[in-house]
Amino acid sequence: MRTYPEYLEELLDFLRIPSISTLTEHAQDLKSAADWVATRIRGADIQNVEVFSVDGGHPLVYAERLDNPGAPTVLMYGHYDVQPVDPVEEWDTPPFEPTLREGRIYARGSSDDKGQLATHLFALRDLSRVWGPRWPVNVKLIIEGEEESGGASIEKWALQNADRLAADCALISDTAFLKPGLPSMDYGLRGIAYAELEVQGPGRDLHSGLYGGGVLNPLSALARIIDRLLDLESGRILVPGFYDGVIPVSGLDRDQAARVPFDSGRFLEQSGSPALWGEQGYSVYERITARPSLDVNGLWGGFQGQGAKTVIPSRAGAKVSMRLVPDQDPDDLLRKLEDYVTDLAPEGVTVACRTIHKARGVLMDPSNPFMEAAAGALEEVFGKAPVFTRCGASIPISTIFHVNLGMPVLFMGFGLPDDGLHSPNEKMDISQFYGGIEAVKKLLGRLARFTAGRPIK
């Protein structure tokens, strides 16, 4: 068996691969990262490994070892792709030159999700050395490379291969502790509906001296549309019908939330914002977990350089995403958004609204034996029972595992709140990485004691 420091060295190799899935120029890096994963799976004595592409997308890695029809089956998921790195000048060390400082691994993807995915692979490798020729747990792995770019490949393939993926539970390590020493497990995640708006005005860029005052500026039109998406005073989203289907915050939610040591002052401090903001009538914690939200993720048009250019641009654009809670339907909301922005567009421009990606939210009953087994494993390793939480972020594949394939999803995340996901200087604590490997081993050990396949739907 290798030692944990040796696993750390292997992880650093994984982190050196710039597998940014949203940028087409990194396609080869995605392939390299998929191969890295497949090699590690084989190293855990799982020989049935497939690496394949769906519709020309980044590779999926599927693997299985099904030794024991009477034993439970766990479906392990992770993603080897990472977010873009801009603004790259804000990184203290280069994002793809992983650096160890003060017990932390600084690199893009260290926490989201390469470092966490690696805990599964190294836990299996350790267990393969002790389990012998007939594993007491059936294992399936599905690892993707498009989580940060919409996950089209895995969604399509998983829905078409539901029988193949059938399992008693899914295991996803792509979330975080509430704070150091306090693990948590999500029983809910928000969904997402991500769209791009394009406003078209003049047929070409115009001189603002010669045309200013005579044509509608598409940037003014876009600002009007964006401004009418949100009421900044009440924090309410103004897309008509947006709140249809929102499951209200429940007594269970409030009971669980009471156990969460959420500090809104600390949240504010971590954000670096001048003030808190959000939907009136809800706590900060509810706003970012159990209530839907809408954000403009990008906005552009005209001259962005230094100095001045006196131009009326012909086009302007924006990225707009909505975070959804059950039972909001992303397709329905994207249609409502499109209808609304079309209505808002003033005469003098045309507007287009295009879907980038989408996923439903997830909400589960936290009292099932699989979640209890995972909770026990976390407590055993980290010394504290996890708190059950709702998470504001989206893991679209969990929608498929839970809503479409009908299995409980164990969100056993090993990140920490200050990991800086999607931000410059992303990091993972080495102790969380080591503890993660250990906890996955403990969970699989507990599942080995379950006597029947799929005892719980």
Added chain:
Amino acid sequence: MRTYPEYLEELLDFLRIPSISTLTEHAQDLKSAADWVATRIRGADIQNVEVFSVDGGHPLVYAERLDNPGAPTVLMYGHYDVQPVDPVEEWDTPPFEPTLREGRIYARGSSDDKGQLATHLFALRDLSRVWGPRWPVNVKLIIEGEEESGGASIEKWALQNADRLAADCALISDTAFLKPGLPSMDYGLRGIAYAELEVQGPGRDLHSGLYGGGVLNPLSALARIIDRLLDLESGRILVPGFYDGVIPVSGLDRDQAARVPFDSGRFLEQSGSPALWGEQGYSVYERITARPSLDVNGLWGGFQGQGAKTVIPSRAGAKVSMRLVPDQDPDDLLRKLEDYVTDLAPEGVTVACRTIHKARGVLMDPSNPFMEAAAGALEEVFGKAPVFTRCGASIPISTIFHVNLGMPVLFMGFGLPDDGLHSPNEKMDISQFYGGIEAVKKLLGRLARFTAGRPIK
């Protein structure tokens, strides 16, 4: 004497210099363009030429030949810098590889203003060969390299050297005919007040899943601010006090406008916009010439790449410019803009407003002998008397010549309306270039018959 085709060849060399004044990496190109100008002035037998920098800015070229105290003095102005070229992919031929097609010169700066400035230089060269040792007109030239980036150097230097620049009239060729065969002379230009807004929200880029709904997104705040600058229905600018000091459209304006063959349908077609737009109660022509306007020239923030990034950006920004008419004061309006956007900024962000550049508008009496001389020269060369117009664009130096130095400014422009200033595929018609050289020679010939220096203030 060289022939006009030889002058065309010299102009193409001038156009090959990428003298973009807003981009610091082109500083050396600005120097080269200034040297090109200085060499041509010496070639016109004017030996008193200075090339110098003010506060490290792009070079100014000042030259004079004052042979005759009893003769009138003309101050000739032009600029050798050009606009940026983005979006460069929309150019049919590279912007700095001038190309002749169908009697036109395609290149950045061909019409604005290198091609027009060159008419002065080549006219003087021709005249120097016939005028002999004692010129019948005193000539001063001031050529700058910062017209497209705010003109700070020339403004400062001209105000400090008002006596040196004293002249009976100024000549500027940086405007356009109303259509082929119909020259025009501006008796008014709009001023400008150009500012940059920056909205600061979170201390760093945040994950929109983990923070969405809990902090105010600076892009939403910026959209609110931009949306409240203009009432899109009435076309009115909403900055409080914006219309204080606006000189109403006069009977003279309406009389002159009636002579202008302005076709709003053609204006719409040239803009490529889906519809006309503007301030209610005014004609399209008035909106773009005699009425002030406000435009967003650029807007940015967050993720602008392909696909999706689920980010709440820490910052967002915009370029906002106001086109002013007499007697609006740019400093006053920039203060009002700053106060207004500060008031509009919701809690949860801070906003900064920074001046980029500014100039007052110009409005002159078109019935003075210098304008009449210029009109006669244009009619002699192009076969048609010019129409007197107000122009919507800004030539900040004309403010100094007229408002500060007290001389009439002859806007004798040789461009055409479809030259594509500030746009891809900028061009100048070769016949306009040749006619321009001829018209400048005729104007100077007429001024030579004026008997006294500064007969008209």
